[in-house]
Each structure stands twice: as structure tokens, then as C-alpha cells.
Amino acid sequence: MPSSTDPLVCHDNAASRVAELADFVAYAFAQNCDDPSLSRGLVGATWLLAESGEARHRHTARRLLALAAALHGARAPNVALFAGLTGLQWTFDALSTVLYEEEPDAEAELDRLLAEVLRVERWRGHHDLVSGLVGIGVYALANPRAGRCGELCAALLDQLERSAIRPEPAQATWITDGSLLVSHARELFPRGRIDLGLAHGVTGVAAWLADVAMHPEIDLALQLRAARLLDAAIAWILSRREAQEHPHGYPYFVEPDGQAVPTPRVRLAWCYGDLGVAWALTRAASARGRADWAEAARCTGARAASRDACDSGVADPWLCHGGAGVAHVFGCLARATGDPIFADAARRWWQRALDLAQEHTIRAAPALLEGATGLGLALLAAMRGAPPRWNALLLL
Numbered sequence: 001m002p003s004s005t006d007p008l009v010c011h012d013n014a015a016s017r018v019a020e021l022a023d024f025v026a027y028a029f030a031q032n033c034d035d036p037s038l039s040r041g042l043v044g045a046t047w048l049l050a051e052s053g054e055a056r057h058r059h060t061a062r063r064l065l066a067l068a069a070a071l072h073g074a075r076a077p078n079v080a081l082f083a084g085l086t087g088l089q090w091t092f093d094a095l096s097t098v099l100y101e102e103e104p105d106a107e108a109e110l111d112r113l114l115a116e117v118l119r120v121e122r123w124r125g126h127h128d129l130v131s132g133l134v135g136i137g138v139y140a141l142a143n144p145r146a147g148r149c150g151e152l153c154a155a156l157l158d159q160l161e162r163s164a165i166r167p168e169p170a171q172a173t174w175i176t177d178g179s180l181l182v183s184h185a186r187e188l189f190p191r192g193r194i195d196l197g198l199a200h201g202v203t204g205v206a207a208w209l210a211d212v213a214m215h216p217e218i219d220l221a222l223q224l225r226a227a228r229l230l231d232a233a234i235a236w237i238l239s240r241r242e243a244q245e246h247p248h249g250y251p252y253f254v255e256p257d258g259q260a261v262p263t264p265r266v267r268l269a270w271c272y273g274d275l276g277v278a279w280a281l282t283r284a285a286s287a288r289g290r291a292d293w294a295e296a297a298r299c300t301g302a303r304a305a306s307r308d309a310c311d312s313g314v315a316d317p318w319l320c321h322g323g324a325g326v327a328h329v330f331g332c333l334a335r336a337t338g339d340p341i342f343a344d345a346a347r348r349w350w351q352r353a354l355d356l357a358q359e360h361t362i363r364a365a366p367a368l369l370e371g372a373t374g375l376g377l378a379l380l381a382a383m384r385g386a387p388p389r390w391n392a393l394l395l396l
């Protein structure tokens with residue numbers, strides 16, 4: 001019977017898998033990649049190469065980052081975290097001592113660009129982690145340049161407050177406009193939709209607000225503003241809990257007018273569903289000292305842990321909605337709460353993820369979110385047992 005302090009993976013097996021994954025990622029991205037993104041491209045690959053601990057991979061990582069910067073420089077500015085400049089600069093800042101043995105840049109042109117784009121009266125873009133305000137917020141919270149963290153977070157909070165809708169006076173939520181959806185989603189949701197995922201939705205907004213409300217470099221007045229909006233976001237999320245007979249606790253989407261979107265079964269994943277909700281509730285409970293939210297988080301997480309793998313909808317080993325992502329979030333919940341249910345679930349899900357990670361699967365996909373880079377990073381984190389630097393990228 002494993003104890004809650006046992007490692008989540010067998011160290012030696014995991015170390016040899018990580019070495020194979022890093023070799024494959026270095027090889028795959030050396031072949032004319034023209035995608036500079038964090039989620040699928042060069043910037044994402046940099047993370048596994050930098051974290052692998054091998055000098056030859058750090059050399060490749062520096063080359064990939066330089067190529068990513070050149071590719072971004074030749075395109076129209078894109079400030080999204082997962083596909084744009086915030087992901088690139090966030091990576092430069094976080095890895096500057098690892099890759100260049102230097103402190104982060106004292107000035108960044110991106111900070112001026114963000115101040116300008118956030119000055120609009122009303123933000124019309126995404127509010128989510130992947131492409132929107134929350135993704136810029138992840139960059140803002142980690143910004144090492146004096147004064148920038150607070151300034152950017154204040155501007156982001158202004159936009160989130162203005163764009164929130166209030167189904168009840170004590171609730172807040174955010175609509176993804178139909179014009180922002182990809183074509184097949186727009187056909188299903190022509191008026192837009194409210195997303196509940198950590199990657200694309202209100203759960204992600206709540207997790208970020210909790211981080212702002214607890215951040216030591218944010219002044220008290222701003223922390224309190226974030227906390228008030230967080231209270232309203234959590235009130236809305238909790239109001240969307242499904243009836244007990246559902247196999248899952250929270251849906252993928254809700255119509256803009258609040259009407260439920262019937263879903264037979266929501267997949268177990270980082271990007272959408274109960275694990276992300278459990279994580280956001282855990283963070284919110286810490287930020288606000290709310291024992292009732294911690295209990296709601298425990299119930300939601302425990303229900304996710306009890307789901308049979310065959311009924312979970314998980315079909316690949318990756319980070320976004322695959323086995324490594326499920327194992328990694330359970331590992332984060334275990335560390336945050338000390339609850340052995342989550343450590344046991346993380347161990348079981350690591351076994352499952354590694355079973356799914358056959359060589360032909362790996363060789364088809366080198367990316368961070370849905371590929372070998374993310375699998376390698378999550379496996380390294382499980383071996384080391386400490387929160388990895390890149391966790392903030394996933395709001396973890």
C-alpha cells in the first residue's frame with residue numbers, strides 16, 4: 001500500500017523516459033520548425049530542453065528561442081500567452097539564469113505594447129488563459145521589471161471588471177463572444193458561450209484572481225479588488241454544479257443567457273472539467289481563507305479521483321487532456337492539500353499515462369500541450385516532487 005509521501009513515479013524509469021523525450025524533442029524541433037508558439041512550437045520545446053539538465057540541450061534551447069524571437073519579429077504583434085509574445089518573453093524571463101546565466105532584461109518592449117493594448121475602453125478579445133487577458137495576467141504576475149507587475153495587473157483587473165456580466169448581484173462570469181470562436185464552435189454557439197475550463201474559461205479567471213489576491217508584490221488595494229471579483233466568480237462557478245447523478249461535477253459550457261448545455265460526460269483533464277474547478281477552488285480557498293470552498297474543492301477532486309480510467313475519456317498521454325495532465329493536476333492537488341486521495345490518484349494516472357506513451361505515439365507529437373515536451377516536463381516534475389517553474393503557465 002503506497003503512503004502519501006512515496007514518489008509519484010519510479011525515479012530511474014522516469015529519468016530514462018525523460019532523457020529519451022528530450023532527445024526526441026531536440027531532434028524534432030531542429031527540423032525547420034516555423035511555429036514559434038509555447039503550446040505547439042519552439043518556445044514550448046525550450047522548456048523541456050532547459051529543464052533536462054543537459055548542456056547540449058541548453059545549447060539547442062538557446063538556438064530555438066532565438067529562432068522564435070526572429071519569427072515573431074517578422075509577424076504582426078500577437079500578445080497571446082500560448083501563441084504570442086507574452087509566452088516568449090515569459091520564457092526569456094523565467095529561463096534567463098538557466099540558459100544565459102544572466103538576470104532577466106531590465107527593459108522589455110512588450111511591457112510598453114501591453115500597456116498600450118490594455119488602455120482601450122473595453123477589451124473585445126478573449127478573456128482566457130490561452131489567448132486572452134488571463135494569459136497576459138500570467139506574464140504580468142511573473143514580470144521581474146520594477147513596477148510592471150502591479151501596473152499590468154491593475155490594467156487587466158480594470159478590463160476583467162468591465163467585461164464581467166452579473167447573472168446575480170453577487171456573481172460574475174465572462175462570455176466568449178461568438179466572433180472569437182472557431183467556425184465549428186460558432187455554428188454550435190452563434191451567440192457565444194460561457195466556458196468553464198481552466199484553459200479557456202471562468203475557472204481560469206478565478207485561478208488567476210486568486211493568485212493576484214495572494215501575490216506579495218501586489219499592493220493591498222489591488223489584492224482586495226481581485227478578491228472581490230474572485231468571490232463573485234466562485235459564487236457563479238459553484239452555482240453551475242451539476243446534479244449528483246451526473247458522472248461529472250461541472251459542464252464544459254453554459255449558454256450566454258445562463259441556460260445549461262446538456263453534456264453526457266465531461267472528460268477528465270487539465271483544460272476543462274472537474275480537475276481544473278477543484279484546483280481553482282483550492283487556490284480561492286487559500287486566498288480567502290474559506291473552509292467551505294476548500295471542502296467544495298475536496299469533494300470535486302475526490303469525485304474526479306474516483307472516476308474509472310475507462311470512463312474518463314482520456315485517450316492519450318499528453319498534458320492538455322491526456323494522462324500526464326490528469327496525473328500532474330492530481331499531483332498539484334496532493335501537494336496543496338496533503339490529501340492522500342490525490343497522491344494515490346496521481347500514481348495511478350502516471351501508470352496509465354506511461355502505458356499510453358508508446359514510442360509510435362511519442363514520435364508523432366513533439367509539442368508542449370499535446371506532445372512529448374509536456375509529457376517530459378510533467379514527468380520531471382513528478383520525479384522531483386516540487387512545483388515546476390512552468391506550472392504558472394497552466395495556472396497551477
Ligand SMILES: [Zn+2]
Binds near residue numbers: 271320
Ligand atoms: Zn485540452
